Amino acid sequence: ALEERLILTLANHAAVVIARDMLADEAAQASALREADVLKDALVSLVSHELRTPLAAIKASVSGLLQPDSKWEDSARREALAAINSEADRLSGVVSSLLDLSRLEAGAWIPNKDWCDLAEVAGTALDRLPPSDAARVELVSDSDLPLVRADYTQMALVLTNLLENAVKYTPT
Numbered sequence: 001a002l003e004e005r006l007i008l009t010l011a012n013h014a015a016v017v018i019a020r021d022m023l024a025d026e027a028a029q030a031s032a033l034r035e036a037d038v039l040k041d042a043l044v045s046l047v048s049h050e051l052r053t054p055l056a057a058i059k060a061s062v063s064g065l066l067q068p069d070s071k072w073e074d075s076a077r078r079e080a081l082a083a084i085n086s087e088a089d090r091l092s093g094v095v096s097s098l099l100d101l102s103r104l105e106a107g108a109w110i111p112n113k114d115w116c117d118l119a120e121v122a123g124t125a126l127d128r129l130p131p132s133d134a135a136r137v138e139l140v141s142d143s144d145l146p147l148v149r150a151d152y153t154q155m156a157l158v159l160t161n162l163l164e165n166a167v168k169y170t171p172t
Helices: 002-066 074-105 118-127 152-169
Strands: 113-116 148-151
Touching: 002 074, 113 118, 113 152, 118 152, 148 152
Parallel strands: none
Antiparallel strands: 113 148
């Protein structure tokens, strides 16, 4: 009888521990879902801003060019067309990043790894910045850096994003 009570007590304690672990797992999953929702909302807000900004610039330039009574000097027209081209490229980059993100989430994105020169990757990232921003960055690298096995395009994209954020959020 004493042994049966002891076994029953141990079994009850084991059941309580298992139930507590299951509740902790459920709480962790609920917390992760809440965090994912917050991140999703932040991403939607960021993407909508990143889409609206180039669209607004394109719309403003095109509207000005389409005004029937406006007289554009050749240099001003070229500047407006260059701005439209640049903003269209920026918009295309945002859309491309969104497609990459959806492929990544679906598990369909496979990195194209090959041997890369990191100084070259950094140079590519710097070339993608507007000239005024690129002028604020000095690229310094050792001449004997080893090659790394990575996806050149994605590494350049990551460095471009880091440089854009650094330029945007740091003083001159």
